[in-house]
Amino acid sequence: MGLLSKKDTRLILDPLADDNPITIQVLGICSALAITAQLKPSIVMAVSVIFVLGLGNVVISLMRNIIPSKIRIIVQLIVVATLVIIVDQVLKAFAYELSKELSVFIGLIITNCIIMGRFEAFALGNGPWKAFLDGVGNALGYGVILIIVGFFRELLGSGTLFGFKVLGDSVEKTGLYAIGYENNGFMVLPPMALIVVGIIIWVQRSRNSALIEEN
């Protein structure tokens, strides 16, 4: 037996597709709309959530037998707040520009429904190794959607990827812009993020009819 048993692999892989926190459970939508106008903040956000959710799940799982159930929400909040503050401070120290761009949304990871959801639904009832895999898996599923949305929004909205002008220069009129192409200003606005997420859900459900609820 390798490092990951079959069950463990499912913990990581399921949230990537058929049990995706954003497109199937429809959690964590707010941050997906707010910070995906560009690819770089999307990736930083994804990495931050992987860190917070992976570690947080382990911590909660280790403490699961000593947390009184009446105050477990408060304990969970303290754990996640601690981790988020660490992320926030690291970003401020080493990537100040990015931290300014993400502004309040790093702090708002605390209120990201995915995190509290995984603590409640999984970490409180499973051992630390499983909880870690589950946390990383769900955060990855969240990150994948963020990166897809960020990719399309930056490419079509600003004509760049990671700030590189992949479609040519829109001011100098080179590349695609020379033949009359223009950036789609709608892509930069948050409503378009919702529509892109909607299209991803549409594609996913039409490929896997088991996901469609019965009325």
Next chain:
Amino acid sequence: MGLKQNLHTLKMKYQGTKMAPAFNAIHTFLYLPNETTHNGTHIKAADDLKRTMNMVIMSLAPCLLFGIFNAGYQYNVQTGDVTKALSFFSTEFWNFSNFSIGAWKVLPLVIVSYGVGLLVEFIFAVIKGHEVEEGYLVTGMLVPLIVPVDIPLWMLSIAVIFGVVIGKEVFGGTGMNILNPALTIRAFLFFAYPTWMSGDKVWVTGAVDTVGQPDAISGETILGSLAQNNGYGDWSMMDQFLGFIPGSVGETSKLLIIVGALILILSKIGSWRIILSTLVGALSMGLIFNGVVNAGWVTESSKFFGLMSVDFWQHLFIGSILFGAVYMATDPVTASQTNKGKWIYGFLIGFISIMIRVFNPAYPEGVFLAILLMNVFAPTIDHYVLEGNIKKRANRLKLKTA
């Protein structure tokens, strides 16, 4: 055996195959299908959805024709090739030079709008395996009439795809859509490519290309000029009524819109309640703004003064409120269904349109935003109208039995 019979035989032969819906669409567009009801008919009426849609298109045709001539006329007036038209039948307006320039600009918009839109409809009909829906016949005609004449065709195609797919097909197609598809297309263009959809350079053909040159063409509308406190420009009241002014392709001629409105109302396709209440709503907002100006609360130094001080009745002649009221607000799918609801729905459209027009000088036309907003609220309005009626009748019953 005539062509009709041949088509019918073909239809029977390929029934149930993948491309059948596409074929059937063309078939029923040309001829009435051979199927008849097997039991007795209860209602005999020739005005099915296709005929209804064609009626609307016929009422739009004068606007389109006028729009073609006007696109060329606006250009020729600015270059000095023709002098200003003084009456509706003036040869300064209805001449070949105007027509050829206008047709060169406007017909591609029509072709792209119909071509792309119907292609999307056909694809969805084939995927879903049902008949092609008629809804796009009207949308495809409305779209070229509500965009600036110089809009690049690829932008229009993307917007049409977006409007048909996201505005209509995801909800289940014609009859299920919440938002008016034509206005969804315009809203997409407006937010995606604002430099092509607003400002003072897009409303007359050639204005974008000649920016900064000594013989630059001004592409400003009356609304734009009013929003900057510059008055009406060179345009007289008569120009505005007859439509010899810059603007979106088909919305300038108030006279022809009124003709179209009469066709729609007399054939009972458009709701006169919505049209009337929209105009009443616009007039009341105009009156409120006039009152504010008269009371001295807003002075000439204010950036809102230009549009606020427009006489309330004049709001109907500038911008596209009339076109929106007649052709957009009355869309039977997205409007309120109850009679009382129609009054509320229309009134709020007019009211909000003028409010957006005055308070947002950067984008001085708010009609399409107001209609989209009220589209969203139409089911809610209907719900409360119904609830109110149920309650009223319940009370009446109680009184009777008590």
